[in-house]
Amino acid sequence: MGTGHYFWAIFYFTSLCSASLANNAKINFREKEKKVLDQILGAGKYDARIRPSGINGTDGPAIVRINLFVRSIMTISDIKMEYSVQLTFREQWTDERLKFDDIQGRLKYLTLTEANRVWMPDLFFSNEKEGHFHNIIMPNVYIRIFPNGSVLYSIRISLTLACPMNLKLYPLDRQICSLRMASYGWTTNDLVFLWKEGDPVQVVKNLHLPRFTLEKFLTDYCNSKTNTGEYSCLKVDLLFKREFSYYLIQIYIPCCMLVIVSWVSFWLDQGAVPARVSLGVTTLLTMATQTSGINASLPPVSYTKAIDVWTGVCLTFVFGALLEFALVNYASRSDMHKENMKKKRRDLEQASLDAASDLLDTDSNATFAMKPLVRHPGDPLALEKLRQCEVHMQPPKRPSCCKTWLSKFPTRSKRIDVISRITFPLVFALFNLVYWSTYLFREEEDETVLPLL
Template identity: 30%
Template sequence: MLMWLTDPCRYDRWTRPSPTDSNGKTGGPTRVFTRVYVYFLGSVEAQQLHFTAHILIRYRWRDDRLVHSSSKSSIQGENKLKERVWIPHVYIVNEHDSNIMGSGRQDILVTVQPDGTVLYSARLKVSLLCMMNLQKFPFDEQTCPLILESWTYNNTHLELVWEHDSPAVLNSNLRMTEYNLVSIWTNATVSEYALTKSTPIDENYKNKGYSPSVIEHVHYYGKFAGNYSQLIVNFELEREVGHYIMDYYVPSIMLVVVSWVSFWLDPNAVPGRTTLGTSTMLTFITLSRNTGSSLPKVSYIKATEIWFIVCTAFIFGSLVEFAFVNTIWRRKKNVELKKVNSKHIFKSTLTPQMQRKLSIDSGIDKGTISGKLSRRENKSKSLLSVGDLDPVVCPHPEPLENFSIRVPTLNDNKTSVGGGLFTLTPQEIAQWIDQRSRIAFPAAFLVFNCFYWLYVYL
C-alpha cells in the first residue's frame, strides 16, 4: 500500500500538499500543527550564551494524496517512510548545535493515517543560543527561547500552528542544577525578511556625491524573501543563588568585617595593621576572580561587579585610615582646636597651622630670665615651677623669685588655653579617628547592603 501510494508516477515528495476546503477547492497554505515535549533541560552556559535540551518534536499535517482505506488504522515507518513522503523543512533559528538522538538508529517515526493525516516525530538533542542579560547576576532571570521556523516556504505556502491542547509539555520529573524553571509559554509570530533593497545602478554617481536618478531593486534574499511562519517556546529560568550566597557573598562580608579589626589595634601597630589589611584585600580579589571566571565579558556593569567595587573600597578604606592615623600618631606637636568635633579635628589635622612663636609682652625692656625648672603634680593639676631667678630689669618693684605655670595634662581633652582653644595631642586625635571609624565603616556598609539587596530583588 505504501509503495503504491508513494509511487513517483502519482506522488511527488518534493511538492507540498495543497489543502482542500469543504467545497473541494484547493489552495492556501499548508498548515503544520506542532507540539513539543521537553525531556530534559541541561545547564545554561553563561560564557557561551547557550543551553542544552532534549526534546521530542511532532508535526502534523494533511496530505490528501496519501488517503487510503487499509485494514490497518495507520501506516508507520521510520527513515524509509520519511524518504518517500513530503516532510516540511522546519529549522531551529537559535540553534547552536543539534542532532537526532538514537542508539543504532535515529529516533524518527512517521505515521500515515487513512484520512491522509501525516504525523512526523523526532527526538532531538539541541544546543540553543540564549541572549542573556547579566546585569543582576547572580540574581538574574533569563528567558531562553526555542524558535522554530519554516525554511523553504513562506507563510503564503506553509503556516506553522501550535496544537490547541498542550502545545508544549514538560517532563514532570524535570530538574535543573543551577536554574529553577519558573514557567514555560508558547507564541506564534511571523518572521519578516526584506524582499528587495534599492541600490544605485551607476556607482560613479555615488562616488562623486551625486544623487542618482536611476535605482534598481535587487532581490536580497532571492526565493527565500518574504514572511515566514515562526513558533516560539519560551523557558523562563531563575538562577539558584544559594551557591553564590554561601561561596561568595558571605565570605566577602566576613573579609570586609575582618578588615575593620584594625580599628581596635593601636595606631602605631604597623606590622599587624598592614598585614591584616593587605591579606584581606588579596583574599577578596582572589575570591572575586574565581566567581566571575565563568561569565562572558560584557560592556555593562553586573551586580557582582558593583559588590566587588564597594567591598574593595571598604577594605582599601581601612588601609587608608590606618596610614592616616599612623601619620598623625607620629607627629610631635599638639593641635589647637576651636571645638572638639569632626570638622575642626580633620581641618586642623589635614591643614596644620604654622608653628606659633611664644612671645612675652609684659613691659620688660631688656634682660634675661634664668632659673631652675621643677615639676610638681597633685591630683587636680600639674605645676611647672621656676625658681632661683637671676635679677632682671623690669618695672615691678619686687624681683620675681617664684612663679607657677599650669601645664595641661595629655588626657585633659577639654583644657582651654588662651583664646578659647582646646589642645589635643596627636595620639589622642589618632585614637579619636579610630573610635569614629569603628562606627562609620559598619554603618556605611549596612546602608550599602540595604540599597544593594533592594536593587537585586526588585
C-alpha cells in the same frame, strides 16, 4: 479407544487448525499493510517533491501543527550565552494523497522510518548553534500515516541554542531563552506552522537544573518578512529564574566576612604595625582574587552588573581599612612630634624659672619701685583685667556628647580608630539596606514586565 480419547483428539486437531488460521491471518494482514504501502507510495503514484494541498483539498497553504516534549535541559551557559536542550519534536499535517482503506478499522496506521518517502516541511531552528539526531540503537524517528491521510512525524533531537542574556541584575536575574522554528523556503502562501491545540509544549516532570529553575513557558508566533516573502515562525519562551542560594553561600557571605575581618585592625594597638599591615594587605588581595574569580565566570559586558556593585563596594571598604591605618600611623607620628615639642617647651620654661629664681637671690639688695595704685585707662594691664572679667561673666558653653566622649582619647590617632570602629559598620549596613532594597525591588518590576513580552 474410548469416547473421551476421541473428544481430546478432536479438540487438539481443532486447536491446531485455529492457530494455523490465525497465523495465516496475521501473515495476510501484514501482506495487506505492504500492499497498502505499495499502493500509496509506489513508483509513479506519489511524488514527495510536491507539497500537500490546503484545507479540504483547496489550493491554500498546507497547515502543519507543531508539538514539543522537553525531555531535559542540560546546561545554561552565562559565558557563551547559550543553553542545551533535548526534546521530542513532532509535526502533524494532512496529505490527501496518502489516504487508504483501514480494513474495517483493523489497520489503524502505517509506520515508516524513512522520512524521504513522503513530503516533509522544511522547518529549521533559527537560533540553533549545534544539533544532532539520536541513532542508538536505531534512529529515534518514526512517521505514522493514518487512514484519513494525516501524517505524524516524531524525532528525538538535541540542540544547543543561542540565548541572549541581560545580566544587569546578576545574580538576582531572570532570563528568557527562546526556541524558534521557521520555514526556510516555503512562504506563508504555501506553508503555515501552527501550535497544536490543547497542550502544544510539555515538560518532563522531574526536570532538574543546577543553578536555575524553570518557572514557566509561553508559546507565540514570530512570522518574519524578508525581501523574498513572509515566512511562518513559531517560538516558545522559557523563563528561567537563577537560584540565589548558591551565590549567597559562595560570594555574598565570604565577601561580608572579608570586610568584617578588615575591621579587626581598628581594634589592634597602634604600634602593631606588622599585624595591621599584613591583615589589610591579605584581606585586600583575597577580595581582589574573589572579584577576578567572579568575573572569569561571566562574559565581558559593557554595563554594570549587580555583582559588580557588591564586589566593588566590598573592595572599597577593605581598601579603606588599609588607608585608615596609614592615616592612623601618620597621626601617631604627628602626636609623638607634638608631645616632644611640648616636653622641650616645658624644659625651657623650667630652665627659665630656675634662672629667674637664681637672679632674684643674688639681687636681694636692689630697690623696688612702688606700683601706682590707680592705672590710666589706656594701660595694657587694665585692658587685660577687663577682658578677663568679661570672659568670666559669660555663661560657660555646654560641651557636646561627642566631644565629651572623644575627650577620653587624648591622641588623634586613637580618635581615628575609635571613629572608624563605628563609622565603617554603619556605612556598610546602610549600603546593604540600599543594595538589597534596590535590586529586589527592580526584580519585582521585571516580574511585572515579563508577561508583557
